[in-house]
Amino acid sequence: MRVTRTDLPVGGVAAAGRVPRRSAARVIALALALLATACARPSPTPTPSPPTPSPSSPSPSSPSPTAAGLRAPADFVVLSDVDPSIHTDIRYATAHNFVGRPIVGYPEPLCLLTRRAAEALHQVQAAALAQGRSLKVYDCYRPQRAVDDFVAWAKLPGEQQMKAEFYPHVAKSKLFDEGYIGAPTAHSRGSTLDLTLVPVPPPTRPAYAPGQRLVSCTAPPGQRFPDNSVDMGTGFDCFDPLAHTADPRITGAARENRLLLERLMATQRFENYPGEWWHFQFTDEPYPTTYFDFPVARSSLR
Ligand SMILES: [Zn+2]
Numbered sequence: 001m002r003v004t005r006t007d008l009p010v011g012g013v014a015a016a017g018r019v020p021r022r023s024a025a026r027v028i029a030l031a032l033a034l035l036a037t038a039c040a041r042p043s044p045t046p047t048p049s050p051p052t053p054s055p056s057s058p059s060p061s062s063p064s065p066t067a068a069g070l071r072a073p074a075d076f077v078v079l080s081d082v083d084p085s086i087h088t089d090i091r092y093a094t095a096h097n098f099v100g101r102p103i104v105g106y107p108e109p110l111c112l113l114t115r116r117a118a119e120a121l122h123q124v125q126a127a128a129l130a131q132g133r134s135l136k137v138y139d140c141y142r143p144q145r146a147v148d149d150f151v152a153w154a155k156l157p158g159e160q161q162m163k164a165e166f167y168p169h170v171a172k173s174k175l176f177d178e179g180y181i182g183a184p185t186a187h188s189r190g191s192t193l194d195l196t197l198v199p200v201p202p203p204t205r206p207a208y209a210p211g212q213r214l215v216s217c218t219a220p221p222g223q224r225f226p227d228n229s230v231d232m233g234t235g236f237d238c239f240d241p242l243a244h245t246a247d248p249r250i251t252g253a254a255r256e257n258r259l260l261l262e263r264l265m266a267t268q269r270f271e272n273y274p275g276e277w278w279h280f281q282f283t284d285e286p287y288p289t290t291y292f293d294f295p296v297a298r299s300s301l302r
Contacts, residue, residue: 070294072112074302075286076190079111079140082118086111086125087136087198091237092146093296096208096225098166098237099153105143108297112141117191117282120268127264132200136229138236138278139194142187144293150181165214165225167239179275180239184291191285194278196229196236197261203228218242230257236278245277 079086091097093109113121125135153159160172167175175181186192205226215224217238221231229236233254234243241247245258258277265272270280294300 070300071302072190072292072294072300073287075115076112076141076301077115077118078298078301079113079118079121079137082115083122083125085129085134086121087134087202089136089138090140090296091138092142094208095210098162098239099150099159100162100210103146104149105146105293106296110296110298111137111139111193112190112296112300113193114190114282114286116284116286117193120270120282120284121193123268124264124270127267128197129200131260131264133197133230133260134200134202135195136198136202137193137195139187140192141190141292141296142185143295144184144188144291145295147183147185147188151176151183154181162214165217165235166237168216168218170239175239178239186281186285188291188293189285189287189289190292191282191287193280194236194276195261195280196227196232196278197257198229232257232261232277234277243276243278245272245274 080088088109088111090106090109090111092103093106095101097103121135128135154172154176157172163172167180170178170180176183187194205228208225217224217235218240224235227235231254233247233250234240242249245262250258261277262272265280269283271283273279273281
Protein backbone atom coordinates (compact mmCIF):
# COMPACT_ATOMS: atom_id res chain seq x y z
CA MET A 1 0.00 0.00 0.00
CA ARG A 2 2.68 2.46 0.90
CA VAL A 3 6.15 3.20 -0.26
CA THR A 4 8.33 4.76 2.36
CA ARG A 5 11.74 6.29 2.03
CA THR A 6 13.32 3.04 3.22
CA ASP A 7 11.59 1.15 0.39
CA LEU A 8 12.86 3.39 -2.36
CA PRO A 9 15.25 1.94 -4.94
CA VAL A 10 17.97 4.53 -4.25
CA GLY A 11 18.72 3.08 -0.80
CA GLY A 12 18.66 -0.47 -2.11
CA VAL A 13 21.17 0.28 -4.81
CA ALA A 14 23.52 2.03 -2.39
CA ALA A 15 23.41 -0.91 0.03
CA ALA A 16 24.10 -3.45 -2.72
CA GLY A 17 27.12 -1.45 -3.81
CA ARG A 18 28.86 -2.12 -0.50
CA VAL A 19 28.55 -5.93 -0.69
CA PRO A 20 31.86 -7.77 -1.50
CA ARG A 21 31.86 -9.42 -4.94
CA ARG A 22 31.70 -13.09 -3.83
CA SER A 23 28.94 -12.33 -1.33
CA ALA A 24 27.22 -10.33 -4.00
CA ALA A 25 27.15 -13.38 -6.28
CA ARG A 26 25.54 -15.40 -3.49
CA VAL A 27 23.03 -12.64 -2.83
CA ILE A 28 22.16 -12.47 -6.53
CA ALA A 29 21.74 -16.27 -6.71
CA LEU A 30 19.48 -16.17 -3.66
CA ALA A 31 17.50 -13.27 -5.09
CA LEU A 32 17.02 -15.12 -8.39
CA ALA A 33 15.81 -18.19 -6.50
CA LEU A 34 13.36 -16.07 -4.51
CA LEU A 35 12.21 -14.31 -7.67
CA ALA A 36 11.58 -17.64 -9.38
CA THR A 37 9.53 -18.72 -6.38
CA ALA A 38 7.57 -15.47 -6.47
CA CYS A 39 6.90 -15.73 -10.22
CA ALA A 40 5.69 -19.29 -9.82
CA ARG A 41 3.02 -18.21 -7.38
CA PRO A 42 -0.57 -18.21 -8.65
CA SER A 43 -2.37 -14.88 -8.97
CA PRO A 44 -2.80 -13.23 -5.60
CA THR A 45 -6.09 -13.97 -3.92
CA PRO A 46 -7.91 -11.10 -2.22
CA THR A 47 -6.89 -10.74 1.38
CA PRO A 48 -8.35 -8.54 4.08
CA SER A 49 -6.99 -5.02 3.89
CA PRO A 50 -4.49 -4.06 6.58
CA PRO A 51 -5.74 -1.68 9.24
CA THR A 52 -5.67 1.98 8.32
CA PRO A 53 -2.90 3.79 10.16
CA SER A 54 -3.88 6.54 12.52
CA PRO A 55 -3.43 9.90 10.81
CA SER A 56 -1.60 11.19 13.85
CA SER A 57 0.94 8.37 13.89
CA PRO A 58 1.95 7.46 10.34
CA SER A 59 3.73 4.16 10.04
CA PRO A 60 7.34 4.66 8.92
CA SER A 61 7.33 1.35 7.08
CA SER A 62 4.93 -1.46 6.45
CA PRO A 63 4.74 -4.53 4.25
CA SER A 64 4.09 -3.69 0.61
CA PRO A 65 1.21 -5.84 -0.66
CA THR A 66 0.94 -6.96 -4.27
CA ALA A 67 -0.19 -4.46 -6.89
CA ALA A 68 -3.64 -6.06 -7.08
CA GLY A 69 -4.27 -5.29 -3.42
CA LEU A 70 -3.25 -1.64 -3.39
CA ARG A 71 -5.92 0.50 -1.75
CA ALA A 72 -5.94 3.95 -0.23
CA PRO A 73 -6.47 4.53 3.48
CA ALA A 74 -10.06 5.35 4.41
CA ASP A 75 -9.41 9.08 4.62
CA PHE A 76 -8.58 9.56 0.92
CA VAL A 77 -11.32 11.18 -1.19
CA VAL A 78 -12.03 12.31 -4.75
CA LEU A 79 -11.80 16.10 -4.64
CA SER A 80 -14.94 16.55 -6.79
CA ASP A 81 -16.94 14.65 -4.13
CA VAL A 82 -15.91 17.27 -1.56
CA ASP A 83 -16.15 20.31 -3.86
CA PRO A 84 -17.59 19.81 -7.36
CA SER A 85 -16.99 23.48 -8.22
CA ILE A 86 -13.19 23.04 -8.39
CA HIS A 87 -12.08 22.40 -11.97
CA THR A 88 -9.81 19.47 -12.81
CA ASP A 89 -7.36 19.09 -15.70
CA ILE A 90 -5.33 16.04 -14.67
CA ARG A 91 -2.53 16.28 -17.20
CA TYR A 92 -0.72 13.05 -16.25
CA ALA A 93 -3.81 11.05 -17.28
CA THR A 94 -3.47 12.57 -20.78
CA ALA A 95 -0.80 13.06 -23.45
CA HIS A 96 -0.50 16.77 -22.71
CA ASN A 97 2.37 16.69 -20.24
CA PHE A 98 6.16 16.84 -20.37
CA VAL A 99 6.44 13.13 -21.23
CA GLY A 100 3.86 13.22 -24.02
CA ARG A 101 1.70 10.24 -23.02
CA PRO A 102 -0.46 9.18 -20.06
CA ILE A 103 1.70 8.39 -17.05
CA VAL A 104 1.71 4.98 -15.34
CA GLY A 105 -0.67 4.95 -12.37
CA TYR A 106 -3.26 7.37 -13.80
CA PRO A 107 -6.05 5.17 -15.24
CA GLU A 108 -8.62 7.89 -14.41
CA PRO A 109 -8.36 11.71 -14.57
CA LEU A 110 -9.13 12.24 -10.89
CA CYS A 111 -7.82 14.44 -8.11
CA LEU A 112 -7.37 12.19 -5.06
CA LEU A 113 -6.39 13.84 -1.78
CA THR A 114 -6.55 13.16 1.92
CA ARG A 115 -9.87 14.37 3.28
CA ARG A 116 -8.09 16.91 5.47
CA ALA A 117 -6.37 18.52 2.47
CA ALA A 118 -9.54 18.36 0.31
CA GLU A 119 -11.62 20.10 2.97
CA ALA A 120 -8.99 22.78 3.40
CA LEU A 121 -8.98 23.26 -0.37
CA HIS A 122 -12.77 23.62 -0.29
CA GLN A 123 -12.26 26.60 2.04
CA VAL A 124 -9.71 28.08 -0.36
CA GLN A 125 -12.20 27.67 -3.21
CA ALA A 126 -14.87 29.59 -1.28
CA ALA A 127 -12.44 32.49 -0.85
CA ALA A 128 -11.39 32.32 -4.52
CA LEU A 129 -15.00 32.34 -5.75
CA ALA A 130 -15.65 35.43 -3.62
CA GLN A 131 -12.98 37.13 -5.75
CA GLY A 132 -14.37 35.94 -9.07
CA ARG A 133 -11.85 33.15 -9.52
CA SER A 134 -11.99 29.36 -9.26
CA LEU A 135 -9.30 26.83 -8.52
CA LYS A 136 -8.24 24.37 -11.21
CA VAL A 137 -6.10 21.39 -10.22
CA TYR A 138 -3.55 19.81 -12.55
CA ASP A 139 -2.23 17.06 -10.26
CA CYS A 140 -2.97 15.87 -6.73
CA TYR A 141 -2.01 12.53 -5.17
CA ARG A 142 0.65 10.92 -7.39
CA PRO A 143 1.44 7.21 -6.94
CA GLN A 144 5.05 6.11 -6.49
CA ARG A 145 4.78 4.11 -9.74
CA ALA A 146 4.20 7.40 -11.62
CA VAL A 147 7.39 8.81 -10.11
CA ASP A 148 9.17 5.61 -11.17
CA ASP A 149 7.79 6.20 -14.68
CA PHE A 150 9.30 9.72 -14.66
CA VAL A 151 12.64 8.31 -13.50
CA ALA A 152 12.61 5.66 -16.26
CA TRP A 153 11.69 8.32 -18.84
CA ALA A 154 14.54 10.54 -17.65
CA LYS A 155 17.00 7.77 -18.55
CA LEU A 156 15.90 7.82 -22.21
CA PRO A 157 17.68 10.82 -23.76
CA GLY A 158 15.96 10.26 -27.12
CA GLU A 159 12.48 10.78 -25.69
CA GLN A 160 12.12 14.54 -25.91
CA GLN A 161 9.04 15.07 -28.07
CA MET A 162 7.56 17.59 -25.59
CA LYS A 163 10.74 19.58 -24.95
CA ALA A 164 9.67 22.55 -27.09
CA GLU A 165 6.73 23.26 -24.78
CA PHE A 166 7.72 22.07 -21.30
CA TYR A 167 11.51 22.47 -20.92
CA PRO A 168 12.69 24.52 -23.90
CA HIS A 169 15.67 26.07 -22.07
CA VAL A 170 16.66 23.30 -19.61
CA ALA A 171 18.52 20.12 -20.62
CA LYS A 172 16.48 16.99 -20.00
CA SER A 173 19.41 15.56 -18.04
CA LYS A 174 19.07 18.44 -15.53
CA LEU A 175 15.34 18.14 -14.77
CA PHE A 176 15.88 16.12 -11.58
CA ASP A 177 19.10 17.89 -10.50
CA GLU A 178 17.46 21.30 -10.74
CA GLY A 179 14.40 20.21 -8.77
CA TYR A 180 11.81 20.35 -11.55
CA ILE A 181 10.94 16.70 -11.02
CA GLY A 182 11.19 15.20 -7.54
CA ALA A 183 11.83 11.58 -6.61
CA PRO A 184 10.40 10.83 -4.16
CA THR A 185 7.76 13.55 -4.21
CA ALA A 186 5.45 14.94 -1.54
CA HIS A 187 2.60 14.36 -4.01
CA SER A 188 2.76 10.63 -3.12
CA ARG A 189 1.80 11.51 0.47
CA GLY A 190 -1.66 12.64 -0.71
CA SER A 191 -1.77 16.23 0.55
CA THR A 192 0.29 18.08 -2.07
CA LEU A 193 -1.15 19.41 -5.32
CA ASP A 194 -0.51 21.49 -8.42
CA LEU A 195 -3.11 24.11 -9.31
CA THR A 196 -3.93 27.46 -10.84
CA LEU A 197 -6.76 30.01 -10.93
CA VAL A 198 -9.33 30.30 -13.72
CA PRO A 199 -11.91 33.04 -14.38
CA VAL A 200 -15.57 32.31 -13.48
CA PRO A 201 -16.90 31.07 -15.81
CA PRO A 202 -13.70 29.84 -17.48
CA PRO A 203 -13.29 30.61 -21.18
CA THR A 204 -13.69 27.76 -23.65
CA ARG A 205 -10.40 26.68 -25.18
CA PRO A 206 -9.55 24.04 -27.80
CA ALA A 207 -8.31 20.79 -26.30
CA TYR A 208 -4.73 19.68 -26.83
CA ALA A 209 -4.37 17.47 -29.90
CA PRO A 210 -1.37 15.09 -29.83
CA GLY A 211 1.06 16.08 -32.54
CA GLN A 212 0.00 19.73 -32.66
CA ARG A 213 2.72 22.37 -32.98
CA LEU A 214 4.27 23.03 -29.58
CA VAL A 215 4.97 26.52 -28.27
CA SER A 216 7.30 27.30 -25.36
CA CYS A 217 5.56 27.49 -21.98
CA THR A 218 7.55 30.67 -21.42
CA ALA A 219 5.96 32.45 -24.42
CA PRO A 220 3.48 35.28 -23.72
CA PRO A 221 -0.19 34.39 -23.16
CA GLY A 222 -1.87 34.28 -26.54
CA GLN A 223 1.16 32.51 -28.01
CA ARG A 224 1.71 29.61 -25.59
CA PHE A 225 -0.80 26.74 -25.19
CA PRO A 226 -4.21 28.38 -24.63
CA ASP A 227 -4.91 27.12 -21.14
CA ASN A 228 -8.16 28.57 -19.74
CA SER A 229 -6.41 29.86 -16.62
CA VAL A 230 -5.51 33.40 -15.71
CA ASP A 231 -2.04 34.54 -16.79
CA MET A 232 0.51 33.09 -14.37
CA GLY A 233 3.50 34.15 -16.47
CA THR A 234 4.20 30.61 -17.77
CA GLY A 235 2.23 27.48 -18.52
CA PHE A 236 1.85 24.63 -16.01
CA ASP A 237 4.84 22.27 -15.56
CA CYS A 238 7.05 24.83 -17.27
CA PHE A 239 10.51 23.64 -16.24
CA ASP A 240 12.21 27.00 -16.42
CA PRO A 241 13.46 29.68 -14.00
CA LEU A 242 10.56 31.88 -15.14
CA ALA A 243 8.24 29.51 -13.28
CA HIS A 244 9.98 30.31 -9.98
CA THR A 245 7.20 31.97 -8.02
CA ALA A 246 9.12 35.16 -7.26
CA ASP A 247 11.10 35.46 -10.50
CA PRO A 248 11.56 39.24 -10.88
CA ARG A 249 10.91 39.12 -14.63
CA ILE A 250 7.27 38.23 -13.89
CA THR A 251 5.47 41.52 -13.37
CA GLY A 252 2.04 43.11 -13.66
CA ALA A 253 -1.07 40.91 -13.78
CA ALA A 254 0.89 37.65 -13.85
CA ARG A 255 2.75 38.57 -10.67
CA GLU A 256 -0.53 39.62 -9.01
CA ASN A 257 -2.12 36.31 -9.99
CA ARG A 258 0.75 34.31 -8.51
CA LEU A 259 0.57 36.31 -5.30
CA LEU A 260 -3.22 35.91 -5.13
CA LEU A 261 -2.96 32.12 -5.45
CA GLU A 262 -0.22 32.03 -2.83
CA ARG A 263 -2.25 34.22 -0.44
CA LEU A 264 -5.45 32.21 -0.86
CA MET A 265 -3.64 28.92 -0.30
CA ALA A 266 -1.69 30.22 2.71
CA THR A 267 -4.94 30.97 4.58
CA GLN A 268 -5.54 27.22 4.79
CA ARG A 269 -1.91 26.27 5.52
CA PHE A 270 -0.85 25.30 2.00
CA GLU A 271 2.79 26.25 1.41
CA ASN A 272 4.13 27.10 -2.03
CA TYR A 273 7.33 25.55 -3.43
CA PRO A 274 9.33 28.61 -4.58
CA GLY A 275 10.59 26.78 -7.68
CA GLU A 276 7.08 26.28 -9.13
CA TRP A 277 4.19 28.75 -8.84
CA TRP A 278 1.65 25.87 -9.13
CA HIS A 279 2.96 23.50 -6.39
CA PHE A 280 1.54 23.60 -2.85
CA GLN A 281 2.02 21.31 0.12
CA PHE A 282 -0.53 21.08 2.93
CA THR A 283 1.52 21.69 6.07
CA ASP A 284 -0.99 19.86 8.28
CA GLU A 285 -0.73 16.68 6.18
CA PRO A 286 -1.83 13.46 7.91
CA TYR A 287 0.88 11.24 6.31
CA PRO A 288 4.08 13.31 6.44
CA THR A 289 6.41 10.32 5.98
CA THR A 290 4.34 7.85 3.96
CA TYR A 291 4.61 7.45 0.18
CA PHE A 292 1.61 5.63 -1.29
CA ASP A 293 1.41 3.64 -4.51
CA PHE A 294 -2.26 2.87 -5.18
CA PRO A 295 -3.42 3.95 -8.68
CA VAL A 296 -5.36 7.16 -9.30
CA ALA A 297 -8.76 5.48 -9.64
CA ARG A 298 -12.05 5.48 -7.79
CA SER A 299 -11.60 1.75 -7.17
CA SER A 300 -8.51 2.54 -5.05
CA LEU A 301 -10.72 4.20 -2.44
CA ARG A 302 -12.56 2.43 0.37
ZN1 LIG B 1 3.73 19.55 -7.74
